[in-house]
Every structure is written in C-alpha cells, then in structure tokens.
Amino acid sequence: MTILSLDPATNQTPSALHGFLAQCQTAARRAHRAKLVSISLEVEALDPLAVLASIYEAGEKHFYVERPAENLAIAGAEAVLEFTGAGAGRFEECQAFVDDVLANAIIVGDQGVPFAGPHFFTGFTFFDEVSAEEPFSAVTVFVPRWQVATRAGRTVAVANVMIGDDSDIDLISQKIWRAHRRFGAFVTGEGLFTPQGEAPKITLSELGGGDRYQAAVRRAVNRIRAGEFEKIVLARAKDLVATKPLHPMQALDGLRQRFRDCYAFSLANGAGQSFIGASPERLVRVHGGMLSTEALAGSAPRGRTAEEDEQRGADLLASRKDRHEHQLVLDSILRRVKPLGLQLEVPAEPKLRKFDNVQHLHTPVRAALPVGVRVLDVLAGLHPTPAVGGVPREPALAGIREMENFSRGLYAGAIGWIDGRGNGEFFVGLRSALIDGHKARLYAGAGIVAASQPELELAETELKFMAMERALFSS
Numbered sequence: 001m002t003i004l005s006l007d008p009a010t011n012q013t014p015s016a017l018h019g020f021l022a023q024c025q026t027a028a029r030r031a032h033r034a035k036l037v038s039i040s041l042e043v044e045a046l047d048p049l050a051v052l053a054s055i056y057e058a059g060e061k062h063f064y065v066e067r068p069a070e071n072l073a074i075a076g077a078e079a080v081l082e083f084t085g086a087g088a089g090r091f092e093e094c095q096a097f098v099d100d101v102l103a104n105a106i107i108v109g110d111q112g113v114p115f116a117g118p119h120f121f122t123g124f125t126f127f128d129e130v131s132a133e134e135p136f137s138a139v140t141v142f143v144p145r146w147q148v149a150t151r152a153g154r155t156v157a158v159a160n161v162m163i164g165d166d167s168d169i170d171l172i173s174q175k176i177w178r179a180h181r182r183f184g185a186f187v188t189g190e191g192l193f194t195p196q197g198e199a200p201k202i203t204l205s206e207l208g209g210g211d212r213y214q215a216a217v218r219r220a221v222n223r224i225r226a227g228e229f230e231k232i233v234l235a236r237a238k239d240l241v242a243t244k245p246l247h248p249m250q251a252l253d254g255l256r257q258r259f260r261d262c263y264a265f266s267l268a269n270g271a272g273q274s275f276i277g278a279s280p281e282r283l284v285r286v287h288g289g290m291l292s293t294e295a296l297a298g299s300a301p302r303g304r305t306a307e308e309d310e311q312r313g314a315d316l317l318a319s320r321k322d323r324h325e326h327q328l329v330l331d332s333i334l335r336r337v338k339p340l341g342l343q344l345e346v347p348a349e350p351k352l353r354k355f356d357n358v359q360h361l362h363t364p365v366r367a368a369l370p371v372g373v374r375v376l377d378v379l380a381g382l383h384p385t386p387a388v389g390g391v392p393r394e395p396a397l398a399g400i401r402e403m404e405n406f407s408r409g410l411y412a413g414a415i416g417w418i419d420g421r422g423n424g425e426f427f428v429g430l431r432s433a434l435i436d437g438h439k440a441r442l443y444a445g446a447g448i449v450a451a452s453q454p455e456l457e458l459a460e461t462e463l464k465f466m467a468m469e470r471a472l473f474s475s
Contacts, residue, residue: 334346
C-alpha cells in the first residue's frame with residue numbers, strides 16, 4: 001500500500017489530476033497488475049443519504065449507514081472491486097481479499113480525516129452457506145466508486161478507481177473531475193425524500209399464518225426443557241405488497257429521523273434488491289486498536305408516561321427470565337473472544353438501553369486488541385451471537401433451520417465496513433426488510449428460553465416489526 005501526503009486540494013485542475021493518474025498507470029505497469037487508486041478530499045458539509053438518493057440506481061450496488069446520536073453517516077455507490085464467498089472460512093477469505101487490494105493500492109489525501117481512504121463495505125449472512133437463489137451471497141464485499149461520509153462535523157468525499165495498463169486515463173480523470181465539481185455544488189437534499197403522487201396501497205401478511213409462530217415457540221420451549229439447548233432465537237417474517245415500487249431512500253430517511261440511537265442502514269446487491277433497517281445492536285467496533293462490543297438481550301416495551309416507562313424498565317432489570325437470557329449472551333461473548341487473548345473490561349451489572357419503542361438490557365464490553373488480531377478475527381468468533389442465534393450455538397442453529405419457514409439471508413447477519421488502517425465497525429441486521437420492487441419481506445425475532453410464553457414472544461416481535469412497518473407504509 002502506498003500512501004501519498006499529496007493533498008488533492010492543492011492540485012485541483014483537470015491537468016494535474018490527469019498527470020497524477022498517468023503516474024499511477026506507470027506504477028501499475030511496473031507491478032504487472034491493476035492498482036486501486038483512492039483519492040480523498042475534505043469538503044463542505046454534505047448529507048450522505050441525500051447524495052446517495054441523488055445518484056441512486058436500482059442496478060448499482062450501494063451501502064449506507066447512519067447513526068445520528070454518534071454524528072456518523074457514510075454512503076458509497078457503484079462497485080469498482082467486489083468479492084463474494086461462502087463457507088466456514090468466509091471471514092478469512094474476506095480478510096485475504098482486503099489485504100490483497102490494500103497491498104496494491106495507492107491512497108491519496110489527508111488520512112487523518114474520518115473515513116478517508118478506501119472502505120470495504122461488507123455483509124455476512126446469518127448462515128455461512130446460502131442457496132444460489134438468495135439475493136446476497138454468504139459474504140459480499142465491495143469497494144465503491146464514490147463515497148461520502150461525515151463524522152464529528154467533518155465531511156470527506158472519496159473517489160476510488162482501478163488503474164491498469166489499458167485504462168483510459170482521459171475518461172477516468174474526466175469522471176473524477178465531474179464528480180468532484182458535483183459534490184462541491186451539492187447543497188441540499190430537499191425534496192429527495194418526499195413521496196411522489198398518491199401513497200401506495202399496501203397489504204401485509206404473515207408468512208405461514210398467524211398461529212405458526214406461537215406453535216414454534218411452544219416447540220422450542222419443550223426442546224429447551226428437554227435439554228437440547230438453553231436458548232434459541234426464533235424469527236417471524238411478513239410479506240408486504242404495494243401498488244407501486246417501494247423506494248428505500250424514503251424509508252431510510254424516516255428511520256434515521258425516528259431511531260437516532262440505531263444504525264439506519266441499506267445494502268443493495270446491484271440487482272434491484274436492498275436490505276434496509278434500523279438496527280439497535282453493534283456487533284463489534286475496532287478503532288485505534290480498541291475493541292468495543294456489547295450484549296443486548298432482554299426486552300420490554302417503552303411506557304406511555306414517564307412513570308410507566310420507569311416501572312417497565314425496573315421490571316425488566318428485575319426479570320429473572322430476561323436477566324438469564326442476557327447473561328447467556330454475555331457469557332458467550334466472553335467465551336468466544338477468550339482465545340484471542342483479550343483483556344476484557346465488563347461492568348458487573350447490565351443497564352437499560354432505551355430506544356423509541358423498546359428497551360433492552362445492555363452490557364458494553366471493551367478491550368485493547370493484541371498485535372496481529374483484527375476486526376474480522378473478532379467477528380469470526382462472535383457471529384452469530386446468542387442474541388440472534390442461541391446457546392449452545394450449533395444445536396440452536398440447527399433448530400432455527402428446522403423451525404423457521406423462511407431463509408434469513410442478511411437478517412441477523414453482520415453488516416459494516418473495514419478501512420485501510422485496521423479500523424472497522426459491524427452491526428447486526430435487525431429491525432429490517434428486504435425490498436424488491438413493489439414487494440418487501442420484513443423480519444423480527446425474539447429469544448426463547450425455558451420461561452418463555454408464546455403470547456408474550458409474539459407481542460415482542462410485533463413491537464419490533466413496528467419500525468419497518470411504519471417506515472414502509474409512509475414511503
């Protein structure tokens with residue numbers, strides 16, 4: 001990897017850009033392989049979702065995530081490099097792809113700006129194998145042609161291009177220059193998220209019928225009491241059909257405004273399908289050599305008044321069933337990262353994590369990463385956590401395959417990014433939907449333990465469905 005201190009801001013002429021790309025082509029010829037050239041430039045404040053909406057095309061890959069409470073937003077579109085894989089070794093294969101690209105990359109611009117440089121946008125499905133008919137491979141990774149990100153009041157625009165021996169430098173430099181000028185002139189996203197015409201008529205139906213989920217919960221409780229597993233997470237799916245195509249950008253705008261503490265996200269496969277949602281759960285974050293993860297399990301509704309909300313939170317903290325479910329998740333996290341040699345910092349007791357319509361038991365976990373341990377090493381050990389799978393892992397995963405009547409795909413999968421400096425962040429694909437034209441499939445699940453009651457688990461999943469239902473009904 002070659003990192004140049006050259007600041008593109010001092011070379012903002014078409015001829016200077018052309019000359020620089022010509023030098024990159026010479027380097028590619030010497031290396032006898034194409035090189036990724038990544039050019040970062042700090043720009044005036046932009047809204048990444050508005051930028052993505054302005055260039056959105058259903059036939060192009062895109063990635064977007066925003067967490068307003070952390071002043072974080074990032075969007076990338078069009079793939080210049082991509083990788084897909086499957087199987088138990090998919091995390092290692094993904095890391096090998098990232099390493100190979102970075103080893104032959106030329107990175108230009110101030111790398112001290114948050115989100116400067118190339119980013120690898122990644123989605124790992126819940127299971128490590130999926131059928132050929134699935135919209136997303138078991139692992140999907142791509143480097144975007146265009147990327148815009150903002151954090152802590154700073155905004156960076158990134159252009160990524162592949163330069164090889166036969167690349168048309170004139171055409172590439174013209175495209176980058178036009179995009180640079182376009183970003184500079186981009187002022188507002190006003191009107192981009194406003195539905196056009198009449199609101200579509202929408203129908204919503206439970207996959208498999210309304211009684212199926214409670215019957216599955218009863219079977220799971222019986223198997224838990226028989227000693228097959230201690231916990232299993234069972235999900236429901238609803239199918240939505242609209243009279244006109246659904247627009248993911250409009251739904252995302254509503255999700256980011258309503259769920260400011262969540263990750264509002266979208267990952268598009270370039271074939272017209274987008275997996276979107278508002279996830280409350282960080283799976284793992286690595287920044288500056290520090291690891292952050294969390295146990296988030298045990299749920300209760302928010303109260304209609306401050307007094308009711310406080311009481312429901314107190315009841316959740318005192319619930320033996322929910323505390324047991326939460327402890328199973330935390331114990332598994334600690335057990336699965338132990339082989340990596342981490343010295344973990346863990347609070348003695350969980351606290352409440354409150355969202356718009358639900359609250360959870362929450363325990364943060366932190367550690368310094370030892371030399372040689374990277375974010376995908378941690379992710380490979382953690383995913384899927386008992387918060388979305390079960391305990392013990394393998395019997396629970398087998399039970400999920402038996403008792404759920406749909407393919408999870410990216411639901412409860414790991415979605416996020418890796419940069420060129422060893423940083424990365426992944427969240428869990430929850431409170432989510434797969435959008436496909438005028439159709440969508442919505443997902444929600446609940447953790448089942450020996451004390452679970454089918455009617456209460458049904459009510460919990462219904463509460464979790466509300467985020468996506470409201471977003472799509474208003475889009």
